[in-house]
Amino acid sequence: MNSFRLLARKPWTWSFVAAFATWIVTILFTGGASTASLSQATLTFAAFSVIVGLGQMLVITLGPGNVDLSVPATITLSGTVALKLMDGQDNMILLGLAASIAIGLVIGVLNYALIKFLRIPPIIATLSMSFLVQSSAIWYNRGLRVKPPEALATFSTSSTLGVPNTAIIALLLSLAVWWLLDRSMFGRWISAIGQNAFAARMAGIAVDGCRLATYVICAVLASLCGYLLASFSGGAALNMGAEYLLMSIAVVVIGGSAVAGGNSNVPGIWGASLFMFLVVSMLNTYGFGAGVRLIMTGLIIICVIVAASRPAGSTR
Amino acid sequence: MRKTLSGLLPILIPAVSLAVLLAAVFYMQPRAMSYNGLNLLFNLAVPIALATIAQMIIMAVNDLDLSMGTFVSFAACVTAVYMPQQPLVAILILAGAVGIYALLGVIITLRDLPSIVVTLGMSFVWGGLAVLILPAPGGQAPVWLRALMVSKPTLVPMAIVASVVIAVIAHLLIMRSTFGVLLRGVGGNSRSVGRAGWSVLALKGAAYATAAVFAVLAGMALVGLTTSADANIALRYTLLSIAGVILGGGEFVGGRVSPIGAVIGALTLTLAGSFLSFLRISPDWQIGAQGGILIIVLALRLGINRGSRQEKTS
Numbered sequence: 001m002n003s004f005r006l007l008a009r010k011p012w013t014w015s016f017v018a019a020f021a022t023w024i025v026t027i028l029f030t031g032g033a034s035t036a037s038l039s040q041a042t043l044t045f046a047a048f049s050v051i052v053g054l055g056q057m058l059v060i061t062l063g064p065g066n067v068d069l070s071v072p073a074t075i076t077l078s079g080t081v082a083l084k085l086m087d088g089q090d091n092m093i094l095l096g097l098a099a100s101i102a103i104g105l106v107i108g109v110l111n112y113a114l115i116k117f118l119r120i121p122p123i124i125a126t127l128s129m130s131f132l133v134q135s136s137a138i139w140y141n142r143g144l145r146v147k148p149p150e151a152l153a154t155f156s157t158s159s160t161l162g163v164p165n166t167a168i169i170a171l172l173l174s175l176a177v178w179w180l181l182d183r184s185m186f187g188r189w190i191s192a193i194g195q196n197a198f199a200a201r202m203a204g205i206a207v208d209g210c211r212l213a214t215y216v217i218c219a220v221l222a223s224l225c226g227y228l229l230a231s232f233s234g235g236a237a238l239n240m241g242a243e244y245l246l247m248s249i250a251v252v253v254i255g256g257s258a259v260a261g262g263n264s265n266v267p268g269i270w271g272a273s274l275f276m277f278l279v280v281s282m283l284n285t286y287g288f289g290a291g292v293r294l295i296m297t298g299l300i301i302i303c304v305i306v307a308a309s310r311p312a313g314s315t316r
Numbered sequence: 317m318r319k320t321l322s323g324l325l326p327i328l329i330p331a332v333s334l335a336v337l338l339a340a341v342f343y344m345q346p347r348a349m350s351y352n353g354l355n356l357l358f359n360l361a362v363p364i365a366l367a368t369i370a371q372m373i374i375m376a377v378n379d380l381d382l383s384m385g386t387f388v389s390f391a392a393c394v395t396a397v398y399m400p401q402q403p404l405v406a407i408l409i410l411a412g413a414v415g416i417y418a419l420l421g422v423i424i425t426l427r428d429l430p431s432i433v434v435t436l437g438m439s440f441v442w443g444g445l446a447v448l449i450l451p452a453p454g455g456q457a458p459v460w461l462r463a464l465m466v467s468k469p470t471l472v473p474m475a476i477v478a479s480v481v482i483a484v485i486a487h488l489l490i491m492r493s494t495f496g497v498l499l500r501g502v503g504g505n506s507r508s509v510g511r512a513g514w515s516v517l518a519l520k521g522a523a524y525a526t527a528a529v530f531a532v533l534a535g536m537a538l539v540g541l542t543t544s545a546d547a548n549i550a551l552r553y554t555l556l557s558i559a560g561v562i563l564g565g566g567e568f569v570g571g572r573v574s575p576i577g578a579v580i581g582a583l584t585l586t587l588a589g590s591f592l593s594f595l596r597i598s599p600d601w602q603i604g605a606q607g608g609i610l611i612i613v614l615a616l617r618l619g620i621n622r623g624s625r626q627e628k629t630s
Contacts, residue, residue: 065568069555118615124562127555128607128614135604246382246436259430291448298440305433306423 391535396455503571
């Protein structure tokens with residue numbers, strides 16, 4: 001009973017409750033026939049949202065106004081460049097991975113350079129950067145449709161012990177980010193910056209270094225996602241990152257991290273990512289049209305937020 | 317004298333960047349320096365300016381509306397489908413939508429919700445409603461709306477007249493009226509506005525409703541220009557409107573906004589698009605160049621701000 005109350009107080013509990021409820025409702029409709037395939041698909045697709053969501057979460061932790069809108073463009077550029085570089089050859093897989101990580105590093109550094117040296121608000125800075133990155137992807141792609149290397153495609157679409165490989169990678173990355181956020185000095189620092197940047201600076205925290213590192217980590221996670229997503233879907237497309245702009249922000253907030261920053265959690269990213277995919281597949285299963293599906297998705301998101309909220313002015 | 321200058325400075329910077337961009341366009345395409353040329357350059361600025369004002373009102377109370385683009389698309393669809401034949405139905409739907417916005421403002425304040433997420437959720441709802449109303453691109457503009465948008469006043473093109481009117485109305489509403497002062501007060505320090513005896517809840521609801529009115533006007537203006545609509549017609553307005561407010565000297569927090577600046581910001585963004593097509597940049601780099609212009613303008617603003625600050629301290 002005590003542990004139950006403890007669980008109910010965790011900010012991420014709601015996202016898992018919502019995800020589980022949606023899962024049950026979907027399975028009930030199909031009479032349990034598609035339980036395994038639904039769970040597999042959910043884990044696979046949620047994994048991509050988790051990977052970008054982790055990075056976005058770290059950025060949002062930095063405090064009000066901090067958000068990275070260049071995530072979709074980074075996904076697209078990384079997927080495009082990596083696939084073109086690998087050119088379908090198995091021995092180039094690691095080089096492609098290195099290239100995509102390098103792209104993330106460069107975009108992250110450039111993002112923060114705009115924020116720091118030109119004092120542009122992060123939303124506008126990352127937005128402008130995303131325009132530049134998207135253009136580079138369009139220019140580099142030029143209608144090419146390169147298939148991923150055979151081994152990589154097989155790896156990203158298959159499972160180990162019934163768990164999709166993409167989900168395993170997302171889990172490993174989550175553990176790393178969890179350690180970074182909850183167990184390392186760096187996590188304490190970025191939470192402190194999110195709660196009060198001025199106080200953090202006075203306390204001797206290297207605010208600029210932390211913020212730079214956070215934007216770089218976010219961009220690298222986005223480019224990793226692009227690399228995996230392109231391999232998984234059999235090629236890079238110019239709009240492959242588009243849906244992850246809203247998704248990456250939504251999973252952070254539905255997962256119970258504070259939008260105003262300073263207080264984030266990793267488990268919520270998983271709960272929210274599973275939930276977001278399950279909502280879409282539930283509405284698909286029920287055979288609604290595109291319009292109704294969109295409306296329901298929106299209303300469900302708002303309901304979850306309202307249910308998880310507290311009245312204004314109450315203390316935690 | 318110095319006081320008026322420093323008061324003007326926030327508007328001066330966006331105005332100068334607009335003028336420089338305009339000069340560059342004229343230099344490259346002298347034929348644009350005419351009645352028709354100006355009209356073509358700024359035509360699409362009217363709906364963007366209205367959407368920017370809407371976003372600015374939301375930003376004045378420290379919130380952010382990520383559903384602006386889908387809401388303007390929704391308003392455009394309603395206008396194109398119902399306004400010509402059943403104007404009463406159209407007006408009822410749009411009034412209902414304004415009511416929903418007011419309700420959102422109230423819920424966001426009551427439950428202390430992040431506006432980003434609520435409007436994110438609403439963007440799905442508006443998008444879905446737009447698809448239900450208008451599954452395939454189509455519809456038509458009401459005759460009077462079309463006539464208004466393509467009318468040709470003597471001397472100054474319609475687009476310029478409309479922008480000036482929008483800027484003046486928004487300026488009077490936000491900078492001069494009691495309501496506007498209270499809105500900016502909520503953005504600056506909502507607690508002290510509450511302590512002074514005003515209802516923050518009602519003010520937030522009113523702010524959202526006012527923003528929705530401007531966004532509805534944006535949708536209608538857009539239909540008047542394009543003569544038809546589709547569910548995705550204005551999706552880019554979400555980011556354009558935020559960028560317009562920032563370009564115009566507004567800030568994300570603290571109730572610091574400038575309606576005249578916001579309209580100028582919207583004009584600058586529209587002009588940037590035309591400027592790029594005159595430059596004959598390869599289509600691959602069109603979007604990228606837009607990002608580049610945004611960065612350059614904001615960097616200039618920083619430079620000028622720094623210069624003026626040094627002047628003050630010395």
